[in-house]
Every structure is written in C-alpha cells, then in structure tokens.
Amino acid sequence: MSPQIALHDPVFRAYLWIVPFSLIVSGALLALLKWGLKKEISSMWRTYCSWLIMAPLALVVVFAGRIPTILGVTLLAIFGFKEFARASGLYRDWWMTGAVYAGIVTVGAASLMSHPHGEEPGSGWYGFFVATPVFAIALILLIPILRNRARDELQRMSLAIVGFVYIGWMFGHLGFLANTNDAYGFICYIVFATELNDVAAFTFGRLFGRHPLRSKISPSKTWEGALGALAVSMLLPWLLRFSFPFFGVWQLVLTGLIVGIGGQLGDLSISVIKRDIGTKDMGGTIPGHGGILDRIDSLIYVAPLFMHMANYYYRLR
Numbered sequence: 001m002s003p004q005i006a007l008h009d010p011v012f013r014a015y016l017w018i019v020p021f022s023l024i025v026s027g028a029l030l031a032l033l034k035w036g037l038k039k040e041i042s043s044m045w046r047t048y049c050s051w052l053i054m055a056p057l058a059l060v061v062v063f064a065g066r067i068p069t070i071l072g073v074t075l076l077a078i079f080g081f082k083e084f085a086r087a088s089g090l091y092r093d094w095w096m097t098g099a100v101y102a103g104i105v106t107v108g109a110a111s112l113m114s115h116p117h118g119e120e121p122g123s124g125w126y127g128f129f130v131a132t133p134v135f136a137i138a139l140i141l142l143i144p145i146l147r148n149r150a151r152d153e154l155q156r157m158s159l160a161i162v163g164f165v166y167i168g169w170m171f172g173h174l175g176f177l178a179n180t181n182d183a184y185g186f187i188c189y190i191v192f193a194t195e196l197n198d199v200a201a202f203t204f205g206r207l208f209g210r211h212p213l214r215s216k217i218s219p220s221k222t223w224e225g226a227l228g229a230l231a232v233s234m235l236l237p238w239l240l241r242f243s244f245p246f247f248g249v250w251q252l253v254l255t256g257l258i259v260g261i262g263g264q265l266g267d268l269s270i271s272v273i274k275r276d277i278g279t280k281d282m283g284g285t286i287p288g289h290g291g292i293l294d295r296i297d298s299l300i301y302v303a304p305l306f307m308h309m310a311n312y313y314y315r316l317r
Contacts, residue, residue, distance in 0.1 A: 001066035001183050011243055012062070012184040015192065018240075019055050022192075026051075026199070051195075054295075062187055066123065066178045067112065069187065073175030074108030080293040081167045088159050088277055095143050096160040103136030104168035111176045124179030129172075136164050166269070171296060174303040180316040185243035190259070190306055193236050194298045197229045197263040204228025218271040226264055233260030246314065254309050262301035270297040 006012045030048055061072045081100055085091035110129035120126055140160045144153040177186045205225025213221040234256035237244075241252065270293060310316060 001062070001069065001178055003063055003065060006063045006065075006184065009184050011182075012188065014242060015184075015188040016059065019059060019192065022196070023048075023052060023055060029203075058191060062184070066183070069178040069183075070108055070111045070175040073172060074104060074111075076292055076296055077104050077107070077168050077171050080171070080291075080296055081163050083291045083293045084163050084167060084273070085159075087274070088163075090156060090159045090163065093156050095147065096140065096156050099136070099139045099143060100160050100164045100168060102139070103132065103164045104172070106136065107132050107168055107172040108175065111172065111179065122179055122181075124176055126176075129176055133165055133169055136168070137161055140164070166300060167293065170304045171300045173307045174299055177303070177307055180310075182244060182316070186306070186310065189240055189243040190299070190302060193233060193240070193259045194263045194302050196236065197233045197259050198267070198298055200232040201225040201229035201264060201267075214268060214271075217268055217275055221264075221268070229264065230256075230260035233257075233263070244310075251309070251313055255306065258305045258309060259302055262305050263298040266298045266301040269300070270294070 026048060030045060034045075061068050078101060081097075081104060082091070085097050085100075091097055107129065110125045110132055112123075113125050113128075114120070114123055115125050115127070140157055144150065144157065174187065174190065177183055177190070180186055201221070202225065204227070205220070205222045208224040208228070209222030211223045212219060213223050213226050234253070236259070237247070237252040237255045241247070244251075244255075247255065307316075
C-alpha cells in the first residue's frame with residue numbers, strides 16, 4: 001500500500017466513486033424520509049453529517065499507505081480504550097490502563113514490523129500479532145503481584161483484559177489487513193460494508209421495526225432492523241465482488257454473514273457494557289455518533305472474523 005499504488009489500483013479507485021455516490025444517495029433518501037414520508041430524522045441527519053467528514057478522512061488514510069493505515073487503527077484503538085476506561089472507572093488506575101496502552105501499541109508494532117528472521121512472507125509479524133494477548137494478559141495479571149494487592153483487583157484486571165482483547169487486539173486486525181496482498185479490497189470493503197450494515201439496521205428498524213431485538217440491552221434495535229441489515233449484508237459481497245474476485249460462493253456467503261451478524265454483535269456487545277455502567281454513549285467526540293468506540297464497535301467482531309476466514313481459505317501475504 002502506498003499513494004502511488006493506490007492511484008493505479010482499480011479497487012481503490014472504484015471506492016473513490018462508490019463512497020461519494022453512497023453519500024449522495026443517502027442524502028437523497030434522508031430528504032425523502034423527511035419531506036416525503038414526514039419521518040423524524042434528526043438523529044439520522046446528525047449521523048449523515050458526521051459521515052460527510054469521516055468517510056473522506058478514512059479514504060485519505062487508506063490512500064496514504066500501509067503505515068498510516070496501521071497507525072490510524074492503533075490510534076483509534078487507543079482513544080477507544082480511553083473512552084472505555086473513563087466510562088468504566090478503570091482510568092483511575094494508571095497501572096492497569098498503562099498496561100493496556102502498552103498492549104495496544106504492541107499490537108500496532110506487530111502489524112508494522114516484519115519477522116526478524118524473515119520466516120514469514122511480506123510485512124507484518126503474524127505470529128507475534130496473534131500471540132500478543134498472551135503477553136498483555138500476563139502483564140495485567142502481574143500488576144497486583146507487583147503492587148502486593150489483593151482487594152478489588154479482580155474487577156480492575158477483568159476490565160483491563162476485556163479492554164485490551166476487545167478494543168486493542170480484535171479491532172487491531174483491521175490494521176493488520178494492510179499487510180495483505182489485497183489490502184485495498186479487504187479494508188475498503190470491510191469498513192464500507194460494516195457501516196452500511198449499521199445504516200441499514202437503523203433505517204429498516206425506523207421504517208418497519210415492531211419487535212425489540214434485545215429489549216434489556218438496546219431497546220431501539222428491532223428484529224426487523226436486524227433482518228433487513230442482514231439481507232443487505234448478504235447481497236453486498238455479490239454487488240462488490242470486485243473487492244475480492246478470487247472469493248468463491250462459500251466465501252462470499254461467509255463474508256455476508258460475518259458483516260451482517262458480526263457487525264450487530266459488536267454493536268450489542270458495547271451496548272451491554274454501556275447499559276451495565278449506566279451511560280448512553282462512550283464519549284461525545286463525534287456529533288451524531290457519540291464517541292470513537294461507539295463508531296468502531298461494529299468492526300470489532302467483523303475485522304478478526306473476516307481476516308481469519310480469508311486467511312483460512314487463501315494465502316493473504
């Protein structure tokens with residue numbers, strides 16, 4: 001990945017058209033909902049305005065190349081964990097938060113560096129990347145021993161482990177995809193399809209929603225919205241098959257399921273945490289979206305599931 005390669009890559013150039021076109025169509029649909037069907041779309045409009053900034057910014061980062069993409073994902077993970085730590089109260093314990101920050105940086109470093117002895121092809125040290133949870137969790141479990149403490153340490157350790165594995169490592173798979181031979185297709189598709197899955201769930205839920213999906217976790221989500229989003233996600237791999245032309249039928253089906261189900265599971269998992277600690281949003285960084293973690297939550301399941309599925313069937317590097 002580099003600006004020179006991106007300019008000549010047909011997949012990336014296609015997404016340069018798809019993303020603006022999608023924003024234009026979305027704006028037209030919002031206008032239809034508001035003035036044609038007289039729907040209340042104020043929250044959807046704030047979300048749309050945020051995407052007018054976030055979508056071009058994401059394309060710029062991917063265009064900039066492999067290193068900026070990995071660094072960008074690492075920074076998102078750091079700020080996402082910071083929101084999680086503040087909301088959960090873990091932020092007051094700098095030993096634990098420091099250990100998680102060190103783990104997230106290590107995930108980014110493993111994505112950036114190559115195997116020191118050249119035993120793995122291409123960029124990125126996959127073996128070390130996969131093993132980082134072992135070292136990070138070991139460090140977190142070591143902290144109470146170093147501090148000679150026992151009382152209330154289990155909760156802090158649990159929060160730190162969840163924060164690292166969920167936000168630092170699982171989301172970090174999106175950055176490691178920058179090392180693959182088909183990085184533009186994989187990253188552009190995963191980000192675009194996952195966010196479209198979110199929009200579809202919201203839209204179908206607003207238009208047709210009657211039955212709560214998980215009433216105690218996220219009362220606004222409905223079965224109608226979830227099924228509508230899944231239908232869109234199952235169709236999208238076929239419409240955007242140029243992103244991974246070597247995928248067979250089974251891999252396209254799995255891609256649809258991973259995005260359609262994994263995206264919603266990621267969103268619901270963060271909702272469980274927010275509901276338990278009694279907050280609506282993890283932060284207020286992005287108007288219409290809440291915090292960084294509220295925006296990347298759907299990718300937390302999708303990125304690792306997609307990467308390991310693709311790696312199982314094809315040699316990614």
